[in-house]
Amino acid sequence: xxxxxxxxxxxxxxxxxxxxxxxxxxxxxxxxxxxxxxxxxxxxxxxxxxxxxxxxxxxxxxxxxxxxxxxxxxxxxxxxxxxxxxxxxxxxxxxxxxxxxxxxxxxxxxxxxxxxxxxxxxxxxxxxxxxxxxxxxxxxxxxxxxxxxxxxxxxxxxxxxxxxxxxxxxxxxxxxxxxxxxxxxxxxxxxxxxxxxxxxxxxxxxxxxxxxxxxxxxxxxxxxxxxxxxxxxxxxxxxxxxxxxxxxxxxxxxxxxxxxxxxxxxxxxxxxxxxxxxxxxxxxxxxxxxxxxxxxxxxxxxxxxxxxxxxxxxxxxxxxxxxxxxxxxxxxxxxxxxxxxxxxxxxxxxxxxxxxxxxxxxxxxxxxxxxxxxxxxxxxxxxxxxxxxxxxxxxxxxxxxxxxxxxxxxxxxxxxxxxxxxxxxxxxxxxxxxxxx
Amino acid sequence: xxxxxxxxxxxxxxxxxxxxxxxxxxxxxxxxxxxxxxxxxxxxxxxxxxxxxxxxxxxxxxxxxxxxxxxxxxxxxxxxxxxxxxxxxxxxxxxxxxxxxxxxxxxxxxxxxxxxxxxxxxxxxxxxxxxxxxxxxxxxxxxxxxxxxxxxxxxxxxxxxxxxxxxxxxxxxxxxxxxxxxxxxxxxxxxxxxxxxxxxxxxxxxxxxxxxxxxxxxxxxxxxxxxxxxxxxxxxxxxxxxxxxxxxxx
Numbered sequence: 001x002x003x004x005x006x007x008x009x010x011x012x013x014x015x016x017x018x019x020x021x022x023x024x025x026x027x028x029x030x031x032x033x034x035x036x037x038x039x040x041x042x043x044x045x046x047x048x049x050x051x052x053x054x055x056x057x058x059x060x061x062x063x064x065x066x067x068x069x070x071x072x073x074x075x076x077x078x079x080x081x082x083x084x085x086x087x088x089x090x091x092x093x094x095x096x097x098x099x100x101x102x103x104x105x106x107x108x109x110x111x112x113x114x115x116x117x118x119x120x121x122x123x124x125x126x127x128x129x130x131x132x133x134x135x136x137x138x139x140x141x142x143x144x145x146x147x148x149x150x151x152x153x154x155x156x157x158x159x160x161x162x163x164x165x166x167x168x169x170x171x172x173x174x175x176x177x178x179x180x181x182x183x184x185x186x187x188x189x190x191x192x193x194x195x196x197x198x199x200x201x202x203x204x205x206x207x208x209x210x211x212x213x214x215x216x217x218x219x220x221x222x223x224x225x226x227x228x229x230x231x232x233x234x235x236x237x238x239x240x241x242x243x244x245x246x247x248x249x250x251x252x253x254x255x256x257x258x259x260x261x262x263x264x265x266x267x268x269x270x271x272x273x274x275x276x277x278x279x280x281x282x283x284x285x286x287x288x289x290x291x292x293x294x295x296x297x298x299x300x301x302x303x304x305x306x307x308x309x310x311x312x313x314x315x316x317x318x319x320x321x322x323x324x325x326x327x328x329x330x331x332x333x334x335x336x337x338x339x340x341x342x343x344x345x346x347x348x349x350x351x352x353x354x355x356x357x358x359x360x361x362x363x364x365x366x367x368x369x370x371x372x373x374x375x376x377x378x379x380x381x382x383x384x385x386x387x388x389x390x391x392x393x394x395x396x397x398x399x400x401x402x403x404x405x406x407x408x409x410x411x412x413x414x415x416x417x418x419x420x421x422x423x424x425x426x427x428x429x430x431x432x433x434x435x436x437x
Numbered sequence: 438x439x440x441x442x443x444x445x446x447x448x449x450x451x452x453x454x455x456x457x458x459x460x461x462x463x464x465x466x467x468x469x470x471x472x473x474x475x476x477x478x479x480x481x482x483x484x485x486x487x488x489x490x491x492x493x494x495x496x497x498x499x500x501x502x503x504x505x506x507x508x509x510x511x512x513x514x515x516x517x518x519x520x521x522x523x524x525x526x527x528x529x530x531x532x533x534x535x536x537x538x539x540x541x542x543x544x545x546x547x548x549x550x551x552x553x554x555x556x557x558x559x560x561x562x563x564x565x566x567x568x569x570x571x572x573x574x575x576x577x578x579x580x581x582x583x584x585x586x587x588x589x590x591x592x593x594x595x596x597x598x599x600x601x602x603x604x605x606x607x608x609x610x611x612x613x614x615x616x617x618x619x620x621x622x623x624x625x626x627x628x629x630x631x632x633x634x635x636x637x638x639x640x641x642x643x644x645x646x647x648x649x650x651x652x653x654x655x656x657x658x659x660x661x662x663x664x665x666x667x668x669x670x671x672x673x674x675x676x677x678x679x680x681x682x683x684x685x686x687x
Binding site: 379381382384385386387388389390391392393395396399400402403404406407 | 485486487488508509510512513514518519521524525527528529530535538539540542543546578595599
């Protein structure tokens with residue numbers, strides 16, 4: 001039985017394990033039908049032209065993992081940004097791990113999707129926001145059909161949430177192969193500010209396929225800072241579907257750091273429903289071996305006087321492959337839009353490749369839109385300059401790569417994250433640079 | 438200190454250096470002059486270890502050791518320093534971090550611990566004062582948006598920080614106004630000692646009024662065709678290079 005059939009036939013059993021009377025029962029039922037009709041995306045679809053899921057879908061994934069897996073904090077401490085005080089929503093094989101978590105209901109809700117779906121006091125938020133921006137198509141629909149657990153974050157108006165929120169999904173490898181479908185909902189009301197760090201981490205080399213959906217609502221003048229740290233083992237596949245709906249004068253920033261994993265597909269979508277909105281997405285991708293990272297972004301400029309900024313840097317070694325597909329749509333009403341997009345890449349091996357494709361659809365006439373893609377090699381004259389000062393080849397190379405990706409790190413507002421990313425990069429490049437850029 | 442014997446070098450099969458012989462002893466300043474395209478910058482790059490150049494014959498000895506097989510960084514660790522004619526801009530790396538890395542990598546190569554941070558700061562302060570460099574300048578990215586004069590001053594600042602045994606200044610005077618020239622020359626003179634040596638590559642005499650050479654060599658068509666003392670530089674300034682070309686051609 002292939003994975004699609006397995007998922008479709010598991011749906012009834014899944015619904016039995018959760019509450020059939022749940023307000024989202026109809027949404028799930030609708031979604032599984034959509035998935036059944038559409039199936040997994042293939043390379044025949046334009047948006048998946050350079051990314052094939054074939055190899056990934058071959059494994060016999062457990063859809064319902066055994067739920068008694070346990071890990072201790074000391075074993076996974078290193079995956080936390082532990083030098084900051086943070087709220088934590090931690091999952092092990094898809095199940096909430098209370099002993100690793102620190103949730104709250106004190107003025108704000110930082111808790112679980114399962115309880116938000118079950119308890120009447122959250123019903124209004126669920127009705128207003130759940131599945132309101134995730135489209136009813138293929139992978140998102142699949143996630144919706146099986147949505148039961150994930151992070152639920154609701155920040156009421158006028159709250160500056162000082163502590164960042166860490167969401168970590170661990171997989172233990174107790175299953176030979178595991179499929180996870182976390183579902184996150186983040187609602188940030190007027191004038192509030194939240195910072196979120198998300199990570200997926202396998203603890204063994206057993207294959208894991210994660211198909212995650214995150215819906216983020218940044219209401220009027222809200223500020224959302226979202227960091228995705230993708231540094232998983234090379235047995236892990238991540239399909240991250242993130243949808244951000246913004247209201248007037250809100251500011252939403254998503255940083256995506258992709259260093260690890262076998263295959264990563266980021267579907268990152270911003271919808272600007274209001275004026276004077278700022279949407280920013282930045283990314284650093286550094287991969288090697290046969291890794292594959294695909295950034296598929298969308299900014300939908302719907303109303304006037306808004307901005308969007310995209311800045312993605314990629315460094316590809318060995319036989320790694322990258323994809324950047326950045327779509328910007330500017331509707332006719334969206335005058336005075338300022339949309340900026342840059343995708344710069346360095347290939348450090350002859351066998352590495354990147355397919356980069358800006359896609360601008362502009363229907364307004366008074367806009368500033370720019371885009372630029374570059375693909376190059378490391379500057380040899382810069383290499384000689386550094387080496388002539390006594391910096392060895394490997395370190396010189398690393399220094400230039402750091403420098404290349406540096407301006408993406410500039411906008412990271414949490415120093416500990418910047419620090420962590422710098423360390424991951426140094427580790428990845430096998431150097432000790434001895435300072436932070 | 439430096440002994441170059443019958444050095445031939447080529448780039449992409451084009452022969453550029455055609456038998457250079459040169460000996461530089463500790464405490465000496467040598468000037469290498471010559472018309473455009475005579476091979477001056479190639480000689481500097483070959484000594485510093487630029488990989489595009491292939492040494493086809495002869496050798497370069499530093500303190501008796503043949504350095505031809507050594508990588509650029511290994512030569513740097515042994516005390517070779519090249520002040521670039523066209524310093525490279527490296528966005529994203531500050532001058533300070535660059536120097537910290539360079540110094541500590543050199544120390545590592547010698548089996549020493551990293552230089553303590555306070556010592557490093559003190560050194561940066563002293564050397565930047567010597568070159569009359571504004572401290573703000575040091576937190577900027579290497580050479581990015583620097584004026585021609587700032588780039589050259591930054592080169593000599595790096596030389597001051599790295600304290601090389603053998604410094605090669607490739608056209609350090611080009612693009613400098615008279616004040617910057619004075620500052621740069623003053624810096625070089627203060628760094629000079631009986632234990633190190635300087636090779637000044639220049640087109641013009643004016644830098645040599647400030648950094649006074651013990652010997653002057655004229656490079657033409659990949660060979661040193663004339664050597665003399667500082668008076669030779671004056672003669673070249675007055676008469677140009679044509680008489681040398683004629684003399685050699687004859």
